[in-house]
Amino acid sequence: MAKGRAGDPDHGLELLWRGREREPRPGLSLGRIVRAAIELADAEGLPGLSMRKVADRLGFTTMSLYRHVPGRDQLVDLMVDDVMGEHPDDVPDAAGWRARLEGAARQAWRIRRRHPWLAEVRGTRHLPGPNGVAQYEYMLSTLTGTALTPSEVIAVVGLVGRFVDAEALHLLETQREERRSGVSEEEWWGSRDTLYDRLDRYPTITYLWTAGGWDAPEDSFEFGLRRLLDGVEVLIEQRDEKRDESLVCEECGRPLEPAASGRPRVYCSRACRQRAYRKRKPG
Amino acid sequence: MAKGRAGDPDHGLELLWRGREREPRPGLSLGRIVRAAIELADAEGLPGLSMRKVADRLGFTTMSLYRHVPGRDQLVDLMVDDVMGEHPDDVPDAAGWRARLEGAARQAWRIRRRHPWLAEVRGTRHLPGPNGVAQYEYMLSTLTGTALTPSEVIAVVGLVGRFVDAEALHLLETQREERRSGVSEEEWWGSRDTLYDRLDRYPTITYLWTAGGWDAPEDSFEFGLRRLLDGVEVLIEQRDEKRDESLVCEECGRPLEPAASGRPRVYCSRACRQRAYRKRKPG
DNA sequence: CCTTTGCTGTTTATGCCGTACACGTAGTAT
DNA sequence: ATACTACGTGTACGGCATAAACAGCAAAGG
Known part of the structure; x- marks a missing residue:
């Protein structure tokens, strides 16, 4: 299952994007390894994360892990993404x-x-x-x-x-x-x-x-x-000013005054707008 | 010389703040070790820095280093400070x-x-x-x-x-x-x-x-x-405004108008200033 | 049924790492 | 001459990732 050797990024991707696994089987599995590794890292930090300790925690030998994970680095990748999905909806849907x-x-x-x-x-x-x-x-x-x-x-x-x-x-x-x-x-x-x-x-x-x-x-x-x-915010305000400055009338190309309301202006005058509308629906 | 064991911060400090050493003697020395370690780290990065490699580069055995440096961590401290002193005067003396x-x-x-x-x-x-x-x-x-x-x-x-x-x-x-x-x-x-x-x-x-x-x-x-x-800059401007707002006359305690020039105001009026001066030199 | 194949876990071994500890040796002070 | 110190060496321990060969077992194919 982890036969793609450690240097193969595409194999790593497959593991990362694998769907939910049917897990009831006993023994080792990718999910169990990742979860054990996360617990270990939570307690001891990344430097304290070793293949030996993960295996010990699961009651298997060190090398057994390599049947499921290409290597330590890929295990870390998997841990990262696992953890990133923990609270997907904690972000308030604010405005602005x-x-x-x-x-x-x-x-x-x-x-x-x-x-x-x-x-x-x-x-x-x-x-x-x-x-x-x-x-x-x-x-x-x-x-x-x-x-x-x-x-x-x-x-x-x-x-x-x-x-x-x-x-x-x-x-x-x-x-x-x-x-x-x-x-x-x-x-x-x-x-x-x-x-x-x-x-x-x-x-x-x-x-x-x-x-x-x-x-x-x-x-x-x-x-x-x-x-x-x-x-x-300072940068965004600068860009807003620039955007207003650089806006030109879509009909005649003359620069537009900054819009007073939030609605962006497109034509410099009623005359230009009407000219444009007439072109749009010919006949 | 490195007898203070690795856990002693004060000994580390001594090494860091040691003055220039008279170096002509042959053999190992703190300075030589630090410089060799810096070269090594420049080439291979911190993870590539090992006591063995530093010693090899100098033509000594690994353990010889421990006569001069308490341990790897302290060696890194010494490297950091050494390197920080490389171009002390590259900073332009700008205004503001x-x-x-x-x-x-x-x-x-x-x-x-x-x-x-x-x-x-x-x-x-x-x-x-x-x-x-x-x-x-x-x-x-x-x-x-x-x-x-x-x-x-x-x-x-x-x-x-x-x-x-x-x-x-x-x-x-x-x-x-x-x-x-x-x-x-x-x-x-x-x-x-x-x-x-x-x-x-x-x-x-x-x-x-x-x-x-x-x-x-x-x-x-x-x-x-x-x-x-x-x-x-945004924060500093906020603080500047606050400072102006919160300034009060040292004599009567009434709030001061923001100073027009750069010179900070201290009294709200000439009357107050004179009152204050009269108090300062009694008689 | 038996055999073959492939998945899973184990064993052993290699080569790194930092550094504790015991030892020699040479120079210096007494 | 003797004792002490500074300096450098050699060996050893426990830790790390992982390569390679091997063992057990279950499903698949004849």
């Missing part, structure tokens, strides 16, 4: 690109809170499964109604996606080191006296320190998301 | 927070282009060395002149830093997979026909595809940096 994009970002963030290892998945050639594509499709769709160009829409979605990943990764690492060492981040940094002695020479750091900048830090996801959306 | 912050981000980006593995360094408890602190200090200083609160200054710098890292990581992974497989990213995705067959069902993706959105993609670093800075 900003609310919708923000909702999608929060949805991605929520999934990453539940499965922090998602942010640790590296590599740019991960084949998307049905759930991943659905999310991507949704994020893109939040922006296609705006004046952004297609490549800008794609760039914004990529930017937001990488932002969420970066924040999730940051959070994950914090929590992991806290668990591993049993010392909270604050405590650990707090006891680095030999470091602070050296930092006295730096005026800005010293100023921000005494001003309490580190005492009540911003929530970095909330803060960053807002900045990002503000930045996108 | 935006140009200065942008310059710092580009400097960080330039270093990551030269040493892509920097973006692969994970973990939140990396001790900063002198060069890392200097860069952090500079980035913070670009914003302390604005109306942002201390915690906002810190949040912005963190956001920009993580953005640069995320973009660098993305680029690195693209390039690595291209080199490893000998197939360019475009080519690889181009031959995933079995994938595109499935994507036809998704209208937004299909629309953006036919509209050529993927034909000439945005430069994701340039695009993202601009959005981010725009977003920060």
Whole structure:
């Protein structure tokens, strides 16, 4: 079943887009392996995910997994798409690109809170499964109604996606080191006296320190998301202006005044509109 | 010399902040190890960096390194700070927070282009060395002149830093997979026909595809940096307005009109100013 | 019925990795 | 001369992914 060797992307795709399987049979199966692997990664993170441990958890030998999954990388691909489908309808159907994009970002963030290892998945050639594509499709769709160009829409979605990943990764690492060492981040940094002695020479750091900048830090996801959306909004407003500027009358080609109402204008005057209508229905 | 065992942060700090060493002696030394490790990581990335390979490159045995470096993690810390000091004066001394912050981000980006593995360094408890602190200090200083609160200054710098890292990581992974497989990213995705067959069902993706959105993609670093800075600018403008609003006369407490010139106002009227001056020099 | 075929899981082995530990050796201070 | 220290080596352990050969078993074909 996993005979396509590890290097074959098409085989990986097949596994990702396989339909629901009839699972009542005993023994190993792709679905069971993926679910065990997700549990393991939830508990120990991606570096802690090993074929041995997955197999142990299922009560089989390591190599038995390779009968079903081409290799570790493909297993991770499968885990990703599985998890992406967990809460498909948590996204509120808000109005306006900003609310919708923000909702999608929060949805991605929520999934990453539940499965922090998602942010640790590296590599740019991960084949998307049905759930991943659905999310991507949704994020893109939040922006296609705006004046952004297609490549800008794609760039914004990529930017937001990488932002969420970066924040999730940051959070994950914090929590992991806290668990591993049993010392909270604050405590650990707090006891680095030999470091602070050296930092006295730096005026800005010293100023921000005494001003309490580190005492009540911003929530970095909330803060960053807002900045990002503000930045996108600035671009969209620019494009809106440009679009109005560049609109020309469809009949005579003269530039149009920006429309006062939301309805976009097409002709510069009643005369042009009537001329156009007359052409459309000849006779 | 590296007797402090691997778990001791203070010993790591000592190594990071050690001064210039008198190096003429033959044999191993911290500096030589760090430089060899950087060369190796430049060529093969962080995952390709192993103690064995570093030792081989220097013509010593693996374990000899442990006489000078507590362990692999600390070696990476040392590499990071070494590299951060490579071009300390490439940052133009521009005016205005935006140009200065942008310059710092580009400097960080330039270093990551030269040493892509920097973006692969994970973990939140990396001790900063002198060069890392200097860069952090500079980035913070670009914003302390604005109306942002201390915690906002810190949040912005963190956001920009993580953005640069995320973009660098993305680029690195693209390039690595291209080199490893000998197939360019475009080519690889181009031959995933079995994938595109499935994507036809998704209208937004299909629309953006036919509209050529993927034909000439945005430069994701340039695009993202601009959005981010725009977003920060929006916040700073908000704070500026608030600051003007919330300013009150130091003498009578009545709200002040926003200052027309750049010079901030302190008193609401000449009468108040004179009253204040009279109090200041009694008699 | 028996045999063949193919699916499933196991065993064994290879080559990486970080690093603990015990050991030698050479130079220096007493 | 002796003791101590810094430096480098060799061996070994436990972990990782996975290649290759092999064993059991069930369904299919004669």
